[in-house]
Amino acid sequence: MQRTSFGSMSCPIARGLERVGEWWSILILRDAFAGLTRFEAFQKSLGIAPTMLTRRLDALVEAGMLERQLYCEKPPRHEYRLTPRGVDFRPVLIAMLAWGSRHFAPEGPSIRIVDAVTLEDADPVLVDRRTGRPLLAPDFKLVPGPAATAATRARLAHGGGLLADPPPSAARPEAAP
Amino acid sequence: MQRTSFGSMSCPIARGLERVGEWWSILILRDAFAGLTRFEAFQKSLGIAPTMLTRRLDALVEAGMLERQLYCEKPPRHEYRLTPRGVDFRPVLIAMLAWGSRHFAPEGPSIRIVDAVTLEDADPVLVDRRTGRPLLAPDFKLVPGPAATAATRARLAHGGGLLADPPPSAARPEAAP
DNA sequence: GGGAGTCACTATCTTTATGATAGTGACTCC
DNA sequence: GGAGTCACTATCATAAAGATAGTGACTCCC
Numbered sequence: 001m002q003r004t005s006f007g008s009m010s011c012p013i014a015r016g017l018e019r020v021g022e023w024w025s026i027l028i029l030r031d032a033f034a035g036l037t038r039f040e041a042f043q044k045s046l047g048i049a050p051t052m053l054t055r056r057l058d059a060l061v062e063a064g065m066l067e068r069q070l071y072c073e074k075p076p077r078h079e080y081r082l083t084p085r086g087v088d089f090r091p092v093l094i095a096m097l098a099w100g101s102r103h104f105a106p107e108g109p110s111i112r113i114v115d116a117v118t119l120e121d122a123d124p125v126l127v128d129r130r131t132g133r134p135l136l137a138p139d140f141k142l143v144p145g146p147a148a149t150a151a152t153r154a155r156l157a158h159g160g161g162l163l164a165d166p167p168p169s170a171a172r173p174e175a176a177p
Numbered sequence: 178m179q180r181t182s183f184g185s186m187s188c189p190i191a192r193g194l195e196r197v198g199e200w201w202s203i204l205i206l207r208d209a210f211a212g213l214t215r216f217e218a219f220q221k222s223l224g225i226a227p228t229m230l231t232r233r234l235d236a237l238v239e240a241g242m243l244e245r246q247l248y249c250e251k252p253p254r255h256e257y258r259l260t261p262r263g264v265d266f267r268p269v270l271i272a273m274l275a276w277g278s279r280h281f282a283p284e285g286p287s288i289r290i291v292d293a294v295t296l297e298d299a300d301p302v303l304v305d306r307r308t309g310r311p312l313l314a315p316d317f318k319l320v321p322g323p324a325a326t327a328a329t330r331a332r333l334a335h336g337g338g339l340l341a342d343p344p345p346s347a348a349r350p351e352a353a354p
Numbered sequence: 355g356g357g358a359g360t361c362a363c364t365a366t367c368t369t370t371a372t373g374a375t376a377g378t379g380a381c382t383c384c
Numbered sequence: 385g386g387a388g389t390c391a392c393t394a395t396c397a398t399a400a401a402g403a404t405a406g407t408g409a410c411t412c413c414c
Contacts, residue, residue: 033339100192111319145278
């Protein structure tokens with residue numbers, strides 16, 4: 001999906017999406033985490049056209065998410081493996097997995113994250129590693145960093161933002177008790 | 178980006194991407210979390226063509242991520258607000274924000290998540306709410322749920338999967354100590 | 355040693371999505 | 385009554401996605 005590039009935006013979400021925001025990219029990363037490394041394996045798993053797979057793999061390698069390694073010389077054969085940057089993408093995938101399971105599994109979940117010992121379902125939350133507290137307002141907040149643009153500063157200044165629950169309806173104050 | 182639909186796949190990540198995987202969707206959700214509600218506000222913030230914005234907003238409403246509310250009747254005017262399903266997407270955005278900041282901010286971060294009191298940078302981790310342990314192997318694992326297909330079961334059976342670190346290089350055992 | 359099969363792709367062409375630009379209708383404000 | 389705001393639609397050019405077929409370099413197996 002592309003024509004407008006997000007890479008020039010200063011927002012880190014936009015910058016990230018520039019690398020993984022195309023239609024197949026995230027599913028390819030999911031399969032890479034599942035242990036797939038070979039072209040054919042991705043193609044079978046995804047049912048993707050080979051042209052598309054070539055383009056997406058090249059883009060992910062270019063973005064530093066995957067790296068190509070020669071595993072056979074006689075006929076040159078490569079495998080695609082996650083780089084540290086790719087491995088670091090894991091929390092995003094886990095969060096998407098949890099969210100997708102909660103909202104788009106009417107027949108019940110197809111994958112569960114469970115405690116390896118008790119087999120109880122896990123309940124994923126994002127917390128701060130040091131303090132263990134959930135990353136939500138009012139305990140945490142977003143502030144502009146050194147590279148923040150004026151636009152970013154403005155946006156952060158006048159709103160709760162990502163960490164605060166949005167107001168239920170600023171629309172028309174219908175209920176004013 | 179689209180022709181192949183992910184909605185028919187049984188994977189919750191694919192199902193979720195079907196709803197938010199298009200080029201602009203996630204940035205629109207980001208802006209919705211930032212407090213934007215009006216067509217024009219999204220358009221200005223994103224620099225998106227109005228045709229695209231109409232399509233994406235309609236799709237997000239259709240997917241149950243946003244809802245349209247009338248806030249003015251004289252000329253009918255709507256605002257777009259996050260539904261509970263949209264709000265529940267927050268951990269994905271926070272994870273992306275953190276990942277993007279770590280990898281694509283060579284000039285330094287433009288946004289920081291900080292402790293509201295000490296102003297120290299937060300370090301986001303995904304943990305299990307009950308036990309507080311990070312959602313990683315070997316403490317946790319993925320198991321097939323009741324709705325798992327044969328393909329899902331097979332994939333989960335023979336690999337560490339998303340929660341385990343991938344092997345550094347199963348390619349050619351060059352170093353065999 | 356000749357045919358079938360595997361693997362990782364490229365070439366070609368059609369269909370679909372994206373994006374730029376302009377325009378519309380229903381107002382409000384001055 | 386003219387300018388401005390707002391939320392869109394219409395139209396059309398371009399770029400990306402998708403299907404299908406084909407290539408080259410092998411290996412495997414009678």
